[in-house]
Amino acid sequence: MASLKIEVRGLGYGVCGTEILNGVDARVPDGEITAVVGPSGAGKSTLLRAINRLIEPSSGEVYLEGVPTGSLDPLELRRRVGMVFQIPALFGTSVEEAVLYGARLSGGDADPGRLLEVVGLDPSLAGRDPQTLSVGQQQRVSIARALALEPEALLLDEPTSALDEAARRKIEELVRDLNDRLGLTMVFVSHDLSQVERVADRLVLLADGKSVGEWERGDFFSEAGERARRFIAGRL
Template identity: 80%
Template sequence: MPTSSTTASTPICAGRRSSLERPKIRVRGLCYAVGGTEILNSVDAEIPDGGITAVVGPSGAGKSTLLRAVNRLIEPTAGEIFLDGEPTGGMDPLKLRRRVGMVFQLPALFGASVEEAVLYGARLAGLDADVVRLLEMVGLDPALSARYPESLSVGQQQRVSIARALALEPEALLMDEPTSALDEAARRRIEDLVRDLNAQLGLTIVFVSHDLAQVGRVADHVILLAEGRSVGTWGREEFFSAAGERARRLIAGKP
């Protein structure tokens, strides 16, 4: 079935929606403006349940804003977001964020130890969590639990932030350029972790990336935004085939 296929200024043939399971997250007509500046304009998108979806587009396309709206860190000007078919606007934001976790571009860790940082959100939510298991899940030695978070490398800190999100046992995980501050080796380790979490937990993952090579390595599905609008949705193989060439050129800023 074709998805929506145009923006106001750059018509592009969109890919076909994958025939996987029902969408975990559905975005309909989403708009967001600040001070008269429109950042998102009637965005439509579907995030397949249990898949890994990359959100791509030129700088300023609204990718990070879309993730923040899904997590209700900002409230949209218009439109609706649904989680398992239920409008998120009527949900308690804290309960929503337990179900839909968020990992940011730069890790911001709270607490005097790695253990405190991992358990920070779970303790606020009144949940029990096993820090040893969580650190092992993200590929960190549990012996690090007593270390001061700032003594870890940036790549290790990002893993701690992922463990913190997993402590809430989310159904979906939003990741806003989680590897952009990392070197190549650390970047590849996070990519492997994303694939492992998806495979082992069935976790629905949405990540923003400017790196199309990374998208090719990690994503099952690709959503393209441009100028605050949704351009189209592709399966990975289709996106990197001739059918997705114009979309890839748009991301690269080529005519």
């Protein structure tokens, strides 16, 4: 395994007395796509939000290249670890503005045309109102927006759940492509095992706020992973 980009140790998080995460361990190797899989309510999205400190874990710690993220400036951390959500939530009246939103917050700049190309969109869309794009295109813009900050890692929270089958496949290809070309480390939340097989290098399985296990893709989708696959299939 490559060196670890992100490591989660004993993570806990609760809301109003309900434990959503209860001792989660997970390892995200540098330059690989790690899928977080589990039934709904398992704590997948919560785990992602704890990694970039959108929420404050009540116990345990997340390490970014060995440094506890609790000791980092949260704004700096979020620029280093980008995030893409289920819903694109774009800002501004043009695609260009939407792409540059995060970069401009920190006084930086980026080339919107190049970023649109990277995510497979025509740079001529830069002047369009983002609301006139299809949801699949909007999701690509939100990926371009995250890339504009030149992150070291990208968290993707079920980025295809609002898309139809064709758009879903295209985003999957884009994710693989970004990983191949840029070597970008990614954490990909999904509840779809066939999608995980297409996209991820390895996977972390969560259930009821606890980590159940971690597998390399090959191991999980071979005979050895049969029991784990049946465990998930029964609960997804």
